[in-house]
Amino acid sequence: MKKILLLICIxxxxxxxxxxxxxxxxxxxxxxxxxxxxYYVRHTSMQPGKADFYLVQNVGALMEEDNQNGLAHFxxxxxxxxxxxxxxxxxxxxxxxxxxxxxxxxxQDETVYYMxxxxxxxxxxxxxxxxxxxxxxxxxxxxxDEIDKERGVIREERRMRRNLGARLKEQSxxxxxxxxxxxxxxxxxxxxxxxxxxxxxxxxxxxxxYRPDLQAxxxxxDIDAAKIETEIQHLFNPIPKRKNPKPRLVYEIPDNxxxxxxxxxxxxxxxxxxxxxxxxxxxxxxxxxxMMKENLINLFYNQIVEKYLQKYIETQDPAFxxxxxxxxxxxxNYDRWNIHVQAYPHKERQxxxxxxxxxxxxxxxxxxNKEVKEQITAYLSRLDETExxxxxxxxxxxxxxxxxxxxxGKPITSIEEDISxxxxxLLKITAKDIQDWIASWxxxxxxxxFMMQGNDPDYDFPTKEEIVNIMQAAKDVEATTATExxxxxxxxxxxxxxxxxxxxxxxxxxxxxxxxxxxxCKVYYKFCDQNGIKVSLLGESSGGMSLLPAENLPSASALSxxxxxxxxxxxxxxxxxxxxxxxxxxxxxxxxxxxxxxSGVCDNNEMEMLLQIIYLLFEHPRFDQNDFEKFVYxxxxxxxxTPRTVNDTIAxxxxxxxxxxxxxxxxxxxxxxxxxxxxxxxxxxxDRFQDASDFTFYLVGNIQREEAQKLVAKYLGAIPSIxxxxxxxxxxxxxxGSITETITANIPDNKYMTNxxxxxxxxxxxxxxxxxxxxxxVLSNRYQDIIREDEGGAYGVNVxxxxxxxxxxxxxxxxxxxxxxxxxxxxxxxxxxxxxxLVAEGVSEEDVEDMVLMMKKGRTNMLANRGNAHWQEALRYxxxxxKDIDSPVMFEQPIEKLNAKIVxxxxxKFFTTAECVDIVVxxx
Numbered sequence: 001m002k003k004i005l006l007l008i009c010i011x012x013x014x015x016x017x018x019x020x021x022x023x024x025x026x027x028x029x030x031x032x033x034x035x036x037x038x039y040y041v042r043h044t045s046m047q048p049g050k051a052d053f054y055l056v057q058n059v060g061a062l063m064e065e066d067n068q069n070g071l072a073h074f075x076x077x078x079x080x081x082x083x084x085x086x087x088x089x090x091x092x093x094x095x096x097x098x099x100x101x102x103x104x105x106x107x108q109d110e111t112v113y114y115m116x117x118x119x120x121x122x123x124x125x126x127x128x129x130x131x132x133x134x135x136x137x138x139x140x141x142x143x144x145d146e147i148d149k150e151r152g153v154i155r156e157e158r159r160m161r162r163n164l165g166a167r168l169k170e171q172s173x174x175x176x177x178x179x180x181x182x183x184x185x186x187x188x189x190x191x192x193x194x195x196x197x198x199x200x201x202x203x204x205x206x207x208x209x210y211r212p213d214l215q216a217x218x219x220x221x222d223i224d225a226a227k228i229e230t231e232i233q234h235l236f237n238p239i240p241k242r243k244n245p246k247p248r249l250v251y252e253i254p255d256n257x258x259x260x261x262x263x264x265x266x267x268x269x270x271x272x273x274x275x276x277x278x279x280x281x282x283x284x285x286x287x288x289x290x291m292m293k294e295n296l297i298n299l300f301y302n303q304i305v306e307k308y309l310q311k312y313i314e315t316q317d318p319a320f321x322x323x324x325x326x327x328x329x330x331x332x333n334y335d336r337w338n339i340h341v342q343a344y345p346h347k348e349r350q351x352x353x354x355x356x357x358x359x360x361x362x363x364x365x366x367x368x369n370k371e372v373k374e375q376i377t378a379y380l381s382r383l384d385e386t387e388x389x390x391x392x393x394x395x396x397x398x399x400x401x402x403x404x405x406x407x408x409g410k411p412i413t414s415i416e417e418d419i420s421x422x423x424x425x426l427l428k429i430t431a432k433d434i435q436d437w438i439a440s441w442x443x444x445x446x447x448x449x450f451m452m453q454g455n456d457p458d459y460d461f462p463t464k465e466e467i468v469n470i471m472q473a474a475k476d477v478e479a480t481t482a483t484e485x486x487x488x489x490x491x492x493x494x495x496x497x498x499x500x501x502x503x504x505x506x507x508x509x510x511x512x513x514x515x516x517x518x519x520x521c522k523v524y525y526k527f528c529d530q531n532g533i534k535v536s537l538l539g540e541s542s543g544g545m546s547l548l549p550a551e552n553l554p555s556a557s558a559l560s561x562x563x564x565x566x567x568x569x570x571x572x573x574x575x576x577x578x579x580x581x582x583x584x585x586x587x588x589x590x591x592x593x594x595x596x597x598x599s600g601v602c603d604n605n606e607m608e609m610l611l612q613i614i615y616l617l618f619e620h621p622r623f624d625q626n627d628f629e630k631f632v633y634x635x636x637x638x639x640x641x642t643p644r645t646v647n648d649t650i651a652x653x654x655x656x657x658x659x660x661x662x663x664x665x666x667x668x669x670x671x672x673x674x675x676x677x678x679x680x681x682x683x684x685x686x687d688r689f690q691d692a693s694d695f696t697f698y699l700v701g702n703i704q705r706e707e708a709q710k711l712v713a714k715y716l717g718a719i720p721s722i723x724x725x726x727x728x729x730x731x732x733x734x735x736x737g738s739i740t741e742t743i744t745a746n747i748p749d750n751k752y753m754t755n756x757x758x759x760x761x762x763x764x765x766x767x768x769x770x771x772x773x774x775x776x777x778v779l780s781n782r783y784q785d786i787i788r789e790d791e792g793g794a795y796g797v798n799v800x801x802x803x804x805x806x807x808x809x810x811x812x813x814x815x816x817x818x819x820x821x822x823x824x825x826x827x828x829x830x831x832x833x834x835x836x837x838l839v840a841e842g843v844s845e846e847d848v849e850d851m852v853l854m855m856k857k858g859r860t861n862m863l864a865n866r867g868n869a870h871w872q873e874a875l876r877y878x879x880x881x882x883k884d885i886d887s888p889v890m891f892e893q894p895i896e897k898l899n900a901k902i903v904x905x906x907x908x909k910f911f912t913t914a915e916c917v918d919i920v921v922x923x924x
Contacts, residue, residue: 029229030402030412035241036213037137039232040402041225044395048864051126051221052116052395055133056403058216059209060107061185062251070189071197071205073106074154078202079113080104081146083135090132095781097125098854106187109332110407116395119857120222127231133217134235138210144199151194152792158188160795160818162749164268168453175260175449176277180253182331208246212239216406220395253279253334259448261464265457268645271638272454274348274461276339276471279330279447288411292418293425297437300375300429301367302326308362309355314573318358319343320351321634325359327441332408337441345641349462349470356474363438365479369431374581376426381582383419385603389532390415455643488578491569491612499717501709509884510874513705515712519721520693523712524875526700530867533604535701538872539614539716540597541694546729548684550663554672555680556591562631563589563685566624569616580609587613589689594728596688604703611715618689618719628678636673646745650921653743658917660733692719694726696879700871738916747923752824755921756815756831758914761808764906767894769803770855771906772811774898776801777851778843779815782834787817793827794819806881811910821922828920839911842904852898859891 029041061072079090086093094102094115102115113136115129170186177183217236219228285291305325312318323341330336339359343351393415404410413421445468452461462470499518506513512526545556564587567573587600587610598617602610659665666672697716699708764772776799783797797817804810819827862870863886877885884890 026224026226029225031229033212033233033237035237035239036211037236037239038216038406039229039236040216040218040220040405041223041228041232042220042398042402043223043225044221044393044398046392046394047117048222049120050117050395050861051120051219051223052399053114053118053129053133054216054218054220054399054403055113055136056216056218056406057111057113057210058109058214058248058407060109060111061187061189062108062181063209063248064185064189064205067193067197068201068205069185069193070154070187071193071202072111073187073189074150074194074197075140075202075206075210076104076106076111076113077150077154078142078147079136079140081150082141082143083132084139084141085131085135087141090135093128094132095854096850097122097128098850098857099125099129100854108182108185108187110403112403117861118221126223126228130217130219130228130231130235134239137212137215137236138239140206140210142199142203142206147199147202149789149792153788153795154188154194155191156793156819157795158191158194159749159751159820161188164266167266167748168264168269171264172262172449172451175262175451176279177331178254178256178260178279181251182253209248211242211245212236213242213245214248216402218399218402220398220402250333253281253331255446256448257446259445259450259464259468261450261452261467263452263454263457263461265454267455268647269453269455270642270645271342272345272348272452272456272459272461273340273342274352274467275451275453276467277449277451278337278441279449280327280335280337280441282333282335288413289421289425291410292421293429293433294437296379296422296425296429297434298327300372300379301434301438302328303375304367304371304434305359305362308366309358311574312358316354318351318354319347320355321638323355325355335441344637346460348460349466352462352467353470353474356471357477360474360477361480363435363442367431367434367438372429372431372434376429378582380423380426383422385533385584386415387419390419392532455645486574486578488581489571489575491571491579491609491616493570496612496615496714496718498714501713501717507878509887510871510878512871512875512878514879515709517692517713517717519717519719520723521695521697521716521719521721522879523697523699523716524879525705525708525712526871526875527703527705528700528866528868528871529702530865531701533702534601534868535604535607535610535699535703536599536601536868536872537610537614537697537699538597538599538876539695539697540595540876541688541691541696541726542595542728543688543694543726544592544595544728546594546731547726550666551675552680552684553664553666554675555677556684558628558631558676559681559685560591562623562628562681563591563621564617565631566627567622568613569620569622571622572624583609585610585613587617589617591684591688594730598689604701607703607707608711608715611711615715615718618692621685621689623678623682623685625678628676628681632673632676635668636670639669639673646747650743650745654919654921657739657741657919658735660735662731662733664731665733690720691722691724692716693721693723695719698872698875698879700868700875736915738918740916740918742920742922744922744924747921749923750820750822751921751923752819752821752827753921754815754817754819754824754828754831754919756828756916756918758813758911758916760811760910760914762811762909762913763809764803764805764811765894766890767897767902768906769805769811770891770894770898771903772801772803772813772910773855774843774848774851774903775838775907775910776813777854778838778847778903779813779834781847783815783817783831786830786834787827791823791827791830793823793830797831806877811914813910813914824920824922828918835911838907842907843900845900848898848900848903852895855895859895 027043030039032038059072064072082089091102099115099118101117104111104113113133115132118125118129120126173183173186217232285294309323309325320341320343325339327335327337339355341351341355401412405412450464450467454461501515502518503516504513510526512524515523515525517523545553548556565573567576571579583602583606585600585602585606588598590597590599598614600610600614699712780797780799783799787793787797788795794817797815800814802812815831817827874885877883
């Protein structure tokens with residue numbers, strides 16, 4: 001995931017408008033039809049046999065008139081209810097052909113429809129997906145009866161989305177957007193308008209803005225770009241160009257010369273905080289080079305600020321618990337400088353003073369040429385990685401690039417040119433460039449918004465005048481005494497006497513090996529280059545916190561947080577940061593309920609560094625009592641000052657219903673933190689992470705066998721063993737038996753939240769396990785049709801199925817949805833009625849055939865894209881069972897036997913003997 005995010009970050013700096021010579025005609029096609037429609041088609045090989053289809057519309061909620069507030073989003077829903085070529089609805093058509101990944105999203109400035117992971121070996125399906133986009137573009141039926149049905153769905157979506165974040169946003173948006181149209185168009189719209197608009201008002205918006213000159217078709221994947229271009233031209237060219245189109249306006253946010261000040265309160269807030277936001281109008285760059293330079297400067301600024309604020313927290317004693325500061329996008333054409341701080345209770349003024357002074361020091365003194373050079377060096381390293389993997393960019397990277405070009409006019413270039421231009425720009429960026437950039441948006445007092453956030457209207461927050469004075473006074477801050485420069489030293493300052501691999505066992509079914517080391521440790525190895533140069537390591541041992549007495553659990557929970565917090569071996573956290581600078585090593589250590597584990601991800605040329613860290617985690621962990629005491633103090637302070645909310649009440653009642661009383665269930669209050677003990681924590685660590693013979697490691701990735709054996713023997717083989725055998729204790733605190741309960745609470749918005757879970761322990765055959773997926777599929781479709789479409793009683797009903805045969809046979813089906821208190825009981829009854837109907841009548845062969853088709857396609861995709869995570873799990877499964885998780889016995893053979901009769905029999909066995917926990921949480 002880190003690599004993908006990096007590539008997206010880098011690609012986000014580059015952007016195209018013409019076809020370059022490097023992109024052959026069969027790779028990338030881009031153009032505009034006579035009617036104004038824009039298209040982008042690219043061949044990629046990252047996902048063989050798959051393609052993604054997008055229809056992007058440069059219109060959203062801002063285009064609505066006052067009597068249409070919410071109709072842009074409503075129209076997006078209607079696009080799935082029926083169109084000229086798909087009168088029964090596009091979802092029904094796609095699902096019957098095994099396509100399940102399709103959706104849409106409406107924003108204030110744009111609306112995007114998409115279908116992803118479409119099999120490209122089915123040419124008729126590819127043609128149908130283009131036809132779907134054509135219908136989305138302007139051929140919806142918008143039947144009045146379908147509109148009326150959808151009103152209920154939208155009402156329930158609106159109710160579901162009105163959570164704490166949405167309520168806070170409603171209070172702050174008028175100031176953040178200075179009462180502009182951005183503040184009055186929240187996408188979901190007005191409930192009054194949703195209930196009462198006429199079909200003609202919806203069609204008015206549709207006819208005004210769903211038109212070719214505001215639309216782009218994007219197809220990216222394993223396709224013939226030239227052929228798809230021809231099909232797009234054939235299908236979309238006949239759509240007439242709109243005469244006298246309604247202007248697509250660009251909306252602005254007025255400046256405010258003085259800071260806005262507001263107190264944003266909600267009783268569900270668990271802490272008080274301050275957010276200072278400065279709105280910055282974007283200046284269109286004069287060239288691609290200028291745009292890329294500014295994006296790099298923005299990135300470096302955020303990383304430098306984050307680095308030095310973290311160092312400040314670690315080395316000083318500020319009055320704030322945490323802070324987040326950064327410069328980023330706000331809405332189209334606007335950025336924001338966001339400063340968020342959570343102080344110790346009643347220390348907001350001092351916290352804000354500490355933060356603003358340190359920000360001023362960073363701006364003046366920390367952003368220097370040495371620091372900028374370090375940022376450039378690290379970025380160049382990431383560019384090298386990007387260049388190595390330029391053919392492995394996921395489709396969404398290209399999709400985002402083309403959306404940026406269509407919606408915001410950002411240019412299109414080839415990856416090679418972008419990398420080359422980035423290197424050219426990086427050679428010339430200086431600290432002065434960043435400081436000049438900061439001055440360009442931080443040189444006046446305009447467009448500030450001060451937001452005080454909490455749950456107590458009477459809380460003593462600083463006033464607007466006090467904040468202004470604090471910010472002004474911070475400009476007079478002087479440089480702190482320069483700290484001694486930290487120079488990286490070797491992670492290890494002695495030669496490790498490793499062990500040997502004394503036994504090698506081939507695992508032919510996985511094309512892998514099992515190695516046994518002299519200390520008894522086992523390592524399972526598998527070469528895999530699906531994830532490029534990445535390597536993954538996981539080590540686990542049975543036991544975990546389950547072996548600890550109840551009184552030691554608080555201390556053990558501190559261990560999970562503080563492991564590596566104070567550094568490692570002789571190196572404090574700052575030295576560790578210096579040592580790891582430029583590396584992509586991501587180590588982790590975990591003390592779970594039933595296991596202890598170490599893990600890590602790195603590039604294949606960094607494997608020795610990762611194994612050195614794993615070795616030191618066993619041999620030379622580092623803890624600091626001051627860090628421990630600060631951790632306990634902060635958490636106790638937060639526990640004592642965090643008010644109880646309705647969510648706490650609900651959680652307590654849910655636990656009381658489902659879990660037995662036990663001294664192992666600690667409530668995280670002051671007593672919990674009083675029970676934490678530093679010596680106990682360290683003792684628990686050394687006990688849990690001391691025996692190599694009780695650990696099993698799984699090494700997967702792009703590292704050759706000989707290199708892997710050498711490093712594993714040296715470092716994992718050097719970990720001592722005491723040759724103990726441990727098993728986790730199963731503290732089963734779950735209450736047995738079925739439960740039906742309703743919890744009422746002071747929840748706003750008239751909510752009715754249903755959670756139903758069926759569990760069983762049947763000994764099912766593989767074909768019967770697969771039947772559980774069909775049951776989920778059938779119930780999901782029925783609830784979609786009845787509860788969402790016919791009744792308008794919920795935005796959606798989530799149905800999940802799980803089953804496993806190891807370590808014991810278990811099955812579960814979980815169903816949850818949100819409705820309103822007027823309809824909730826009826827919707828909940830429908831859940832059970834449909835299960836009873838399924839048990840009594842079974843399913844149709846057509847249902848089974850549809851699901852089998854989707855399962856086979858999903859299986860084919862999974863087998864074609866098995867990366868490090870999959871093979872690590874496959875090795876774990878083999879180590880535990882001796883079986884191949886991907887064996888045809890587990891899927892290919894049983895799927896051919898699956899039929900409606902087997903599904904019916906499994907449904908009867910499962911539901912008639914299952915425990916059912918049926919809990920409703922509803923507003924009073």
